[in-house]
Amino acid sequence: MKRVVITGMGTINPLGNNIADFWKNAVSGKSSAGIITRFDASKFRTQIACEVKDFKPDTYLDRNEIKRSDLFTQYALYSASQALEDSELNISQMDPFDIGVIWGVGQGGMETFEQEVENYVTGNYVPRFSPFFVPRLIVNMASGMISMKFGLQGINYTTVSACATANTAMMDAFNYIRLGKAKVFVTGGSEAPITAASIGGFSAMKAMSVRNADPLTASRPFDKDRDGFVMGEGAGALILEEYEHAKKRGAKIYAELVGASMTADAYHMTSPHPEGLGAAKAMQLALEEAKLNPTELDYLNLHATSTPVGDIAELNAVNKTFREASNLWVSSSKSMTGHLLGAAGAIEAILAVKSINENIIPPTINIENPDSEIPHGIQIVTKKPMHKNIKTAMSNAFGFGGHNSTLIFREI
Known part of the structure; x- marks a missing residue:
């Protein structure tokens, strides 16, 4: 293709x-x-x-x-x-x-x-x-x-x-x-x-x-x-x-879109599956399509909206998918932009692409007392941006109704 x-x-x-x-x-x-x-x-x-x-x-x-x-x-x-x-x-x-x-x-x-x-x-x-x-x-x-x-x-x-x-x-x-x-x-x-x-x-x-x-x-x-x-x-x-x-035509190219996947939780009208099963599967399928091992992903822009249930459910899904990926860092730009609902995935995809172009991960702000339920080993960029060589970046977006979606971009 x-x-x-x-x-x-x-x-x-x-x-x-x-x-x-x-x-x-x-x-x-x-x-x-x-x-x-x-x-x-x-x-x-x-x-x-x-x-x-x-x-x-x-x-x-x-x-x-x-x-x-x-x-x-x-x-x-x-x-x-x-x-x-x-x-x-x-x-x-x-x-x-x-x-x-x-x-x-x-x-x-x-x-x-x-x-x-x-x-x-x-x-x-x-x-x-x-x-x-x-x-x-x-x-x-x-x-x-x-x-x-x-x-x-x-x-x-x-x-x-x-x-x-x-x-x-x-x-x-x-x-x-x-x-x-x-x-x-x-x-x-x-x-x-x-x-x-x-x-x-x-x-x-x-x-x-x-x-x-x-x-x-x-x-x-x-x-x-x-x-x-x-x-x-x-x-x-x-x-x-x-x-x-x-x-x-000699166009400037920011990045290549190499993987995209969607799944459904089939669980609840507004709450995600607490173990993140559907979200984990979406990330796994996107990685397979991109022909990437979990250890090859450098940055993940999380959906993380700042809700008590949703944030930890997503991190549980990330933990299932990237258990051995010590190179992966994650952050939530919604801490700064708020949640744009149907537009959220678009501006977060832009940040994922820019992170590849600039080798910078934007921070998650306002984390003063990290939740004790955050799975061990999850590496969250907080307070200040991280300078890091980024060749691959993932962006998640989840919605009411149990919709899970994942995109993967790669340096070209």
């Missing part, structure tokens, strides 16, 4: 509105959490989130694109524009049916939905809905509008697998290129969940941190005092390209 490489990247997320700022702030161990400004959350159990700062959609979007799209689609268009610009692809000289878009979105237009329902109720239930209500709401509009913006007529759809969503999208794009169904994909994920209903819903489940008095330290994976995740928002985009096509 054909080889697949990364030739462009773009992002907007709580740590930066471009790749350079994102990487700099991640390596610096900067927390992006703060009191919610998007709406009045003063009466909510959770009042904090990791918000995108200084978003200027008109940098890449025209007036009509902004008017017709929810924030999750705007984030998608913004990051995809960066990634295509970074790739230096000359789309006008390619067959448009050779370039597709597979994009991940977990929730879709929550803000649009809330606004339209509120208008309906406050208007004495008079049905005056916007003609853009449905197009702004539905999750597939992100992939659709990316294709329209750039004239990309290849395979086009949106994946949904909760917080594993972006990894699912990238895995699908990877497989279609390997099978010769396309030469290039714009892929990744976006999410805009900092809304009253979304924050309220996750808060009601007691899945989110209530460390409202100290938001900067609220996301604290593996710390014994962790009390839930911190919501994030934004998008990450990667250009996946068939290797020979990239080489022929």
